[in-house]
Amino acid sequence: MSTELTKGKIIWPYLFWWAIWCFITAWLILYAGFPFKNAIAEAILDTVSLALVGVAMFYAMKSYRPRTQNYFYLRIWVLVLAIALTIGETAALSRFFEKEVAYTGFLHRIWPLRFCYNFLMISFVSLLNWLVYYFKEQEEVKGRATAQEQLVKDAELSKLRQQLQPHFLFNSLNSISALVGSRPEESRHMIQQLSDFLRGTLRKEEQQLVTLEEELNHLRLYLDIEKVRFGHRLHTEVVCEEAGKQIKLPHLILQPVVENAIKFGLYDTTETITIKVEVTIENGYLIIKVTNPFDPKTAAPKSGTGFGLSSAQRRLYLLYARNDLMQATATENIFTTTIKIPVI
């Protein structure tokens, strides 16, 4: 935290600025005809207390920045601080120089002036602080917007790739080719499924959020095609709470995760496998769990997220600015990928 003040080189102009005010205050007191020590005491006390208030505000604003509708509170705060500072300074100086009647009288006479000075200074400092954060925030928002644009491009690219996912597409066509001879009805059905699936991946980008129900339907098409390809070896279970079906989530966010689970499961074992997709709602999150079996002896899942999962994680980060929405864990021979979607 302190690095923000020191590293950003804000600290030097800040100190310089207060040093100037320190001199001005001292000069004013000398000008009013009081001795040097009074001038020094006054200057140091005023300047240091205002500078400290400024620093305190800097850190307070770091964790809490008033929104436009709350500026009223900020003004109240500035007023309260100005009053407190005026009373505090007058009391401290009167006490310190209590034997100098001329000076204490002066102090009591000028309190409105002191209040105005404090009020203006604190207002100014708080405005400065606010601006510093405002520009910083602006920069972050801009950065995220650029990343978001990039994401749209990436998503488009990955959709294209999806659409042309060579292994999946050609093997599906090969299966259809095999079905045509013996089971023409089934082949027609599979052509329909494949078409619907491909159409789904071509959806317009504007509809970035879709309901869970739509997303699961799309997923089911994919799973059904894979089941035709792999026959009895592949079993799937999709369980979803009824209440969750209308919740919105990013389009095609589940697809790569399930695809990864299928690849991982089917190519890492020779047995029959079950891919499970479970959706629950917990504490304002849609929790989607995808599990697949694997062979811990030979697979050694890559640390952290696993294989094709990084793109899904990246998308979640760009959409929600959070890195903790996807987790991958391996226990014994089950690999679990969990996605959390904040319910809006």
Next chain:
Amino acid sequence: MIRVILIDDEPLARTLVREYLQAYADMEVVQECNDGFEGVKAIQQHKPDLIFLDIQMPKINGFEMLELIDEPPSVIFTTAFDEFALKAFEAHAVDYLLKPFSKDRFDKAIQKWKEQYREKKTNTTTTKAIVEEAATMPEQSQRVVIKTGSKIRIIPVNDIHFLEADDDYVRIHTADGSFLKKKTMTYFEQVLDAGLFVRVHRSYILQLAQITRIESPDNEHHLAVLKSGAKVPLSRSGYPKLKAVLGV
């Protein structure tokens, strides 16, 4: 009768080949296999004249399966899409079928194969060359597949402590014991990641992460001591090479 085995993890893909083969009275499918493990067993048992082999399969791929067979039968590769494999096929002028393939394309492949078969020109040497090349594929270079008796074992390269030359074989030392593979040291030197494995001797390659210290009984002899306690001799040229890689 020409005896054929179909090896593909997708049942419908096998159905299609079987259907196309019905037109050939002189060809007979003796077995269908779901994966490379079944494939190895079936090939040893039936000694087929021809196999149709898919590349991407569970646990071990088509190339790795061929690696486990001493005298591989002649092969017609079938694959949907596999950039690396296609490049290798083209380079070695090997015929392959791209899924989905038509009956015409299939017939041509069979005709071509039959000509070679009649002239006894079955191309096991090209097959072997392709299999060696495939071992450098990213997926395959992460593991070594070996066969001990009827058991097939997949060893992730990270589990290898060191390799030792043993006549025509290479002995692979791991925490679970040591296993023989019919390959040369040069082969492993090429296949294994040079950043992880170093050939320190004519007869030894070791994994850098396994080294705990280097012992020098005298100026002439140097040994690398591994985590397992094994001591691997370093040759005159191997010692400075290892020191250079380790940066000591």
